[in-house]
Amino acid sequence: MxxxxxxxxxxxxxxxxxxxxxxxxxxxxxxxxxxxxxxxxxxxxxxxxxxxxxxxxxxxxxxxxxxxxxxxxxxxxxxxxxxxxxxxxxxxxxxxxxxxxxxxxxxxxxxxxxxxxxxxxxxxxxxxxxxxxxxxxxxxxxxxxxxxxxxxxxxxxxxxxxxxxxxxxxxxxxxxxxxxxxxxxxxxxxxxxxxxxxxxxxxxxxxxxxxxxxxxxxxxxxxxxxxxxxxxxxxxxxxxxxxxxxxxxxxxxxxxxNFANGYWLYPLNYYLRFPNAIITTGNPLQFWVNLGLSGLTFLALVFVLRHFRRYLWLNISLILLMVGVLLPAV
Incomplete structure (x- = not known):
């Protein structure tokens, strides 16, 4: 206690x-x-x-x-x-x-x-x-x-x-x-x-x-x-x-x-700006996609992905999240 x-x-x-x-x-x-x-x-x-x-x-x-x-x-x-x-x-x-x-x-x-x-x-x-x-x-x-x-x-x-x-x-x-x-x-x-x-x-x-x-x-x-x-x-x-x-x-x-405003994919500039948005605070991606991860979190992501089998289900969840933020329907 x-x-x-x-x-x-x-x-x-x-x-x-x-x-x-x-x-x-x-x-x-x-x-x-x-x-x-x-x-x-x-x-x-x-x-x-x-x-x-x-x-x-x-x-x-x-x-x-x-x-x-x-x-x-x-x-x-x-x-x-x-x-x-x-x-x-x-x-x-x-x-x-x-x-x-x-x-x-x-x-x-x-x-x-x-x-x-x-x-x-x-x-x-x-x-x-x-x-x-x-x-x-x-x-x-x-x-x-x-x-x-x-x-x-x-x-x-x-x-x-x-x-x-x-x-x-x-x-x-x-x-x-x-x-x-x-x-x-x-x-x-x-x-x-x-x-x-x-x-x-x-x-x-x-x-x-x-x-x-x-x-x-x-x-x-x-x-x-x-x-x-x-x-x-x-x-x-x-x-x-x-x-x-x-x-x-x-x-x-x-x-x-229309569901997802009729989008099947985001505009090209969304994908081009995506890497910058990973650790940038704000809303650079538009469409209310906001990541803004801390540097420590980013390093942790690299670590667990590097040890993929050890953190199998955690890495599967990260992959699902990554795919999700690339699709308007998600």
Missing amino acids: KATKRQYAYYTGMFMILVVALYGIFLLTGKSFIWEGDGLAQHYPILEKFYTWLHQGSLTGWSWDLGLGADKLTTFSYYVLGDPFSYLIAFFPKGRLELGYNLLILLRLYASGLAFLFFARQRSFKPASQLVGTLDYTFTGYSLYVSIRHPFFLLPMILFPLLAYGIDHVLSGKSWIPLAIFTGLALISNFYFAYILALGSLVYAVLRYLAIRQTVSLPHWRVLWQLVGAGLTGFLLAGVLFIPSLLGVLSSTRATA
């Missing part, structure tokens, strides 16, 4: 140091985390409206303040209703909402590291490796980019390690309840995130099972049943918010758009 507390304390201390180093430029220049694009046009006004509804105790129903009139639940389920961090804005004075917006970004970032450390501690990694991996995961280029542009896009960085933890829990012969709870959180958070996280979790579950199948004590059919049962239970837990938001999406104009 002391070792666990010490590990989380180390992470917290390093997180604070890196936050000051990376985000301190905003304080030095007197700027907010609110992006002048969607941040100013969507995210902050939505949070401000959500703040009013929280204090009025009215988060559902019809509102004539939304355009020509719209349903609150289906309109805001994509942004704030399924984001547990958004509810913390209620504790800030009305005149300090901008401060609350900024602090909630850092809190989401901190939680993503906590989730990864929680996942990593169930494995046999050394404490130093857990800490370095957690910091590398927390401050990846994607996280730094979306924390300012679309703060709630940090939620998948929190949820995926939790889902992976739940899957590992089942494969090790333990309870499926954590996976059901984390699945419910993923479905509530955002229908788009739920869709992406479901695909990622499915791939992770298959590859992880193949990697440790010789040590799995439960019968194969029971493992499958527990994984499916956890998913169904999570769906039932989240249905009160997930189903209305899904129905709203299916009736929206975006639902009729």
